[in-house]
Amino acid sequence: MLNQQENERLTQVGAGTPMGELMRRYWHPVAATAELDDRPTKAVRILGEDLVLYKDKSGTLGLIERFCPHRRVDLSYGIPEEHGLRCMYHGWMMDETGQCIEQPFEETVHPDGRFKEKVKVAGYPVQEMGGLIFAYMGPQPAPFLPVWDPFQWDDAVHDVGITTLDCNWLQCMENSLDPVHVEWLHRFYTNYQQAISPDLMATMPPRIPHQEIGFDVFDHGIIKRRVLEGYTKESDDWKIGHPILFPQILYVGGFQSKTLQYRVPIDDTHTLHFIYYSWRVAPGQPVPKQERIPYKYVPHRDASGRYDTTFTVDQDKMAWETQGPVAKRYLERLGKSDVGIILYRRLLTEQMQIVADGGEPMNTFRSKEAAESINVPTEHMALGRDKVPRIKFIPLEAGISGAEDDIRYAVESWYVGETAKT
Numbered sequence: 001m002l003n004q005q006e007n008e009r010l011t012q013v014g015a016g017t018p019m020g021e022l023m024r025r026y027w028h029p030v031a032a033t034a035e036l037d038d039r040p041t042k043a044v045r046i047l048g049e050d051l052v053l054y055k056d057k058s059g060t061l062g063l064i065e066r067f068c069p070h071r072r073v074d075l076s077y078g079i080p081e082e083h084g085l086r087c088m089y090h091g092w093m094m095d096e097t098g099q100c101i102e103q104p105f106e107e108t109v110h111p112d113g114r115f116k117e118k119v120k121v122a123g124y125p126v127q128e129m130g131g132l133i134f135a136y137m138g139p140q141p142a143p144f145l146p147v148w149d150p151f152q153w154d155d156a157v158h159d160v161g162i163t164t165l166d167c168n169w170l171q172c173m174e175n176s177l178d179p180v181h182v183e184w185l186h187r188f189y190t191n192y193q194q195a196i197s198p199d200l201m202a203t204m205p206p207r208i209p210h211q212e213i214g215f216d217v218f219d220h221g222i223i224k225r226r227v228l229e230g231y232t233k234e235s236d237d238w239k240i241g242h243p244i245l246f247p248q249i250l251y252v253g254g255f256q257s258k259t260l261q262y263r264v265p266i267d268d269t270h271t272l273h274f275i276y277y278s279w280r281v282a283p284g285q286p287v288p289k290q291e292r293i294p295y296k297y298v299p300h301r302d303a304s305g306r307y308d309t310t311f312t313v314d315q316d317k318m319a320w321e322t323q324g325p326v327a328k329r330y331l332e333r334l335g336k337s338d339v340g341i342i343l344y345r346r347l348l349t350e351q352m353q354i355v356a357d358g359g360e361p362m363n364t365f366r367s368k369e370a371a372e373s374i375n376v377p378t379e380h381m382a383l384g385r386d387k388v389p390r391i392k393f394i395p396l397e398a399g400i401s402g403a404e405d406d407i408r409y410a411v412e413s414w415y416v417g418e419t420a421k422t
């Protein structure tokens with residue numbers, strides 16, 4: 001249990017707060033690349049700051065303050081030009097550093113005036129990788145963007161799911177340090193609902209109770225381990241486990257497919273949740289060519305506000321949001337299932353202090369080589385998959401991105417020649 005002050009310290013992300021300063025030391029996804037192909041500006045709110053992401057006509061990406069420095073209109077309605085984003089109201093133009101580079105009327109009446117040089121708004125570095133656009137909002141120099149291994153898989157189909165959540169980011173992350181919820185929320189509750197068709201359910205690993213859980217801090221975050229009933233500490237679930245990547249990513253999967261779940265704080269009571277999906281095609285099978293990495297905005301509630309809890313991660317979203325905008329940790333009663341959460345809170349606290357003392361927090365990369373050759377352990381065979389003859393594609397979230405046929409093909413490619421087993 002935390003007191004109210006400790007709860008605020010761990011959850012508040014505005015500039016100048018301890019957690020806000022820690023979070024500003026990391027790259028965060030802010031959009032799918034394809035979003036800017038569909039519309040070249042996107043309003044984003046990250047770490048409590050209102051920003052506009054845009055791609056100009058030369059292909060340069062910018063992330064600058066959302067409200068025009070002249071008279072504060074919303075630049076997500078602005079016009080990307082060859083170099084910069086032009087305000088639609090009186091034509092001022094800003095470049096990707098946030099510097100004002102044109103003021104048409106001012107320049108007409110004062111051709112020698114230097115007003116524009118004195119006008120600058122926030123502008124943050126952005127970088128595209130594998131279908132996502134990442135931003136860095138901390139002090140310079142920025143660390144290198146980490147290239148987790150699914151971003152290097154060119155034999156895979158990729159997909160992006162985005163959800164805007166009405167709750168604080170820490171609720172999402174604490175769920176990732178809580179292995180026991182899997183057998184309940186994702187298995188017992190799934191069985192109770194019977195919302196997935198019986199033939200798909202038959203390919204889903206069964207509910208197996210946890211016997212033991214364990215956690216270790218490592219270079220990139222925390223490894224979580226479990227022993228399920230009928231297994232031993234020789235199984236991958238314990239021996240290898242899988243990580244949360246500090247501070248805001250859950251990394252799951254095995255050799256065939258992986259997901260990175262980024263929990264990006266919008267502000268203290270909202271989270272922008274990205275899942276980066278990667279599904280490998282079996283060796284020797286052709287890999288579908290994706291013209292662009294698709295994306296979907298996940299409809300996790302219906303018109304009446306009721307959660308769609310058919311699929312795994314949408315079940316999590318129901319749990320996260322129903323804890324409230326900021327979970328009242330000062331009322332909670334922690335048990336032995338929560339030791340990973342306690343460890344993670346300690347690690348966050350320790351890393352906030354490192355930043356406050358002027359140091360470099362963990363899992364930041366100061367050499368390009370280190371950022372591109374990261375070795376992260378993940379299970380090869382997770383959570384009772386050996387109990388089912390084959391897996392089928394069951395989405396983790398609602399909605400359609402357009403990648404579904406390619407994903408189904410990638411999943412099925414591992415069973416080519418084995419059709420009789422279905």
Ligand code: FES
Pocket residue numbers: 068069070071072073087088089090091092
């Ligand atoms: S409000 Fe943007 S140019 Fe006037």
Ligand SMILES: [Fe+2]
Pocket residue numbers: 175181182185186312313316
């Ligand atoms: Fe979960």
